[in-house]
Amino acid sequence: MEGQSKGSFNVMEESERNGKGRCGSMVGTCDLVLRVLAFVLTLVAAVVIGADKQTAIVPFKLVESMPPLYVPVAAKWHYLSAFVYFVGANAIACAYATLSLLFSLGNRRKGMESLISVFDTLMVALLFSSNGAAIAVGLLGLQGNLHLHWNKVCNVFGKFCDQVAASLFISLLGSITFLLLLLLPHVFRLKQTT
Amino acid sequence: MEGQSKGSFNVMEESERNGKGRCGSMVGTCDLVLRVLAFVLTLVAAVVIGADKQTAIVPFKLVESMPPLYVPVAAKWHYLSAFVYFVGANAIACAYATLSLLFSLGNRRKGMESLISVFDTLMVALLFSSNGAAIAVGLLGLQGNLHLHWNKVCNVFGKFCDQVAASLFISLLGSITFLLLLLLPHVFRLKQTT
Numbered sequence: 251m252e253g254q255s256k257g258s259f260n261v262m263e264e265s266e267r268n269g270k271g272r273c274g275s276m277v278g279t280c281d282l283v284l285r286v287l288a289f290v291l292t293l294v295a296a297v298v299i300g301a302d303k304q305t306a307i308v309p310f311k312l313v314e315s316m317p318p319l320y321v322p323v324a325a326k327w328h329y330l331s332a333f334v335y336f337v338g339a340n341a342i343a344c345a346y347a348t349l350s351l352l353f354s355l356g357n358r359r360k361g362m363e364s365l366i367s368v369f370d371t372l373m374v375a376l377l378f379s380s381n382g383a384a385i386a387v388g389l390l391g392l393q394g395n396l397h398l399h400w401n402k403v404c405n406v407f408g409k410f411c412d413q414v415a416a417s418l419f420i421s422l423l424g425s426i427t428f429l430l431l432l433l434l435p436h437v438f439r440l441k442q443t444t
Numbered sequence: 445m446e447g448q449s450k451g452s453f454n455v456m457e458e459s460e461r462n463g464k465g466r467c468g469s470m471v472g473t474c475d476l477v478l479r480v481l482a483f484v485l486t487l488v489a490a491v492v493i494g495a496d497k498q499t500a501i502v503p504f505k506l507v508e509s510m511p512p513l514y515v516p517v518a519a520k521w522h523y524l525s526a527f528v529y530f531v532g533a534n535a536i537a538c539a540y541a542t543l544s545l546l547f548s549l550g551n552r553r554k555g556m557e558s559l560i561s562v563f564d565t566l567m568v569a570l571l572f573s574s575n576g577a578a579i580a581v582g583l584l585g586l587q588g589n590l591h592l593h594w595n596k597v598c599n600v601f602g603k604f605c606d607q608v609a610a611s612l613f614i615s616l617l618g619s620i621t622f623l624l625l626l627l628l629p630h631v632f633r634l635k636q637t638t
Contacts, residue, residue, distance in 0.1 A: 314508070329591040332580040361637035364630040371626045374565070375572045375619070382576030386526040387584070391592070397523040398585070400594040425569070432565045432626070436558040443555035 277438050282354055284431050289347035291424030292377070296340035299417035302327050304410035325407040332380075332387040333414070339380030340421055343373050343428065370431050377425040381418065388414055471632050476548055478625050483541035485618030486571070490534035493611035496521050498604035519601040526577040527608070533574030534615055537567050537622065564625050571619040575612065582608055 304325045309318035327333040350366050391411060394402035404411035498519045503512035521527040544560050585605060588596035598605035 325591075330589065331583060335576075335580075359637075361634055364633040364637070367630045368627055368634070371565075371568070371623065371630075375568055375623055378569045378573040379576030379579075382526075382529075382573030382578075383580035384576075385573075386529075386577035386580045389525060390581070390584070390594075395524065397519075398594070398597055400584075400592070403592055429565065429569055433562055436561045436565075439558040440555055440562070443553075443558070 277434055278354075280434055281431065282351070284427050284434070285347055285351040285354060288424055288427040288431070289344055289351060291420050291427060292340045292344040292347060295417045295421035295424055296337050296344060298420065299327050299333060299340075299414060300337055302410055302413040302417070304407050306406050308406060323406075325403070325410040327414070330387055332383040336380045336384035336417075336421065339376045340424070343377050343424065346373055367432070370428060373428045374425065374432060377421065377428055381422055381425055384414075384418055384421075388418060471628055472548075474628055475625065476545070478621050478628070479541055479545040479548060482618055482621040482625070483538055483545060485614050485621060486534045486538040486541060489611045489615035489618055490531050490538060492607060492614065493521050493527060493534075494531055496604055496607040496611070498601050500600050502600060517600075519597070519604040521608070524581055526574075526581040530574045530578035530611075530615065533570045534618070537571050537618065540567055561626070564622060567622045568619065568626060571615065571622055575616055575619055578608075578612055578615075582612060 305322050306325070307320050308323045310321045311318045327337065346369060350369065353362060353366060388411070390400060390402075391407075391414075392402060392404045394400050499516050500519070501514050502517045504515045505512045521531065540563060544563065547556060547560060582605070584594060584596075585601075585608075586596060586598045588594050
């Protein structure tokens with residue numbers, strides 16, 4: 251009887267261990283896929299906004315009573331510090347995604363796993379702050395602000411703004427990918443406890 | 445000999461368990477302190493910017509040849525959507541810090557710990573994005589942007605901007621507190637492996 255109980259306990263333990271092993275390997279696979287995705291998305295986001303540039307012909311009045319002069323005006327991403335920070339953050343996150351991918355593909359020791367988790371967390375903070383900054387400034391460019399007399403610029407630089415919006419969307423997906431890298435172990439642990 | 449080896453193994457295991465226990469209780473204490481700090485900082489940040497308001501007398505020219513009219517102009521935090529998002533994010537983080545503090549003080553099951561970690565991660569993303577947005581807009585208010593013809597406003601609304609800066613600084617500390625809540629277990633694990 252005791253032997254039977256011990257035997258069934260061993261079987262349960264074994265199946266639990268197998269379950270944990272399967273779960274662990276699933277987390278490992280998801281982790282790798284997410285790191286590849288994070289690399290691609292942050293790279294594309296940085297390149298899309300980094301290559302963004304538009305020149306538009308804008309009417310410019312020197313004297314009120316004279317007809318306006320038409321002057322070519324350029325819009326470049328580095329005119330706004332929020333976009334400079336955004337490009338820098340995406341570039342750093344992209345480089346880190348490559349490094350962490352290489353370490354994840356190699357033999358991961360417990361210490362290395364913790365170190366990667368620390369840097370994943372820092373990347374989430376960095377990317378979300380840069381997305382917040384770029385989206386806030388992008389919205390001001392799109393809508394302007396009546397109270398501050400800041401005119402919208404997207405009615406003049408439509409193509410430039412579209413490209414910024416695309417880059418912001420891609421970077422947001424990249425940030426969510428890094429967020430998922432942090433959430434994944436907790437979600438699997440939650441699934442195991444329920 | 446075998447008994448001695450088993451004995452020393454048990455002593456090592458016991459001391460390791462004790463070490464882990466001490467570490468666990470230290471992490472628990474730090475966790476509680478950080479949650480109280482996060483609650484206080486996010487609350488103060490939201491209140492400081494929420495109570496921010498300044499009226500300044502600004503010269504306003506209706507016709508170029510006439511002397512300017514002096515008009516009272518008000519600056520309020522809700523004139524900028526980035527600040528609205530900032531206040532909302534800090535209020536949500538403050539409410540969550542209270543809830544998570546209550547749950548942490550209660551008996552924490554493994555499932556609850558994972559759930560709290562998931563929400564801590566979401567709070568880091570929320571707070572850092574709102575800080576990024578508010579800092580980007582705050583910098584535009586302080587420096588303006590020559591390329592976009594967005595004038596600086598902090599030369600007129602100095603007190604308002606100082607209060608915004610104080611709130612941003614406090615909220616940044618709150619965000620770092622939430623970040624430390626995520627980093628703490630990894631840092632302790634790293635310390636254990638080295």
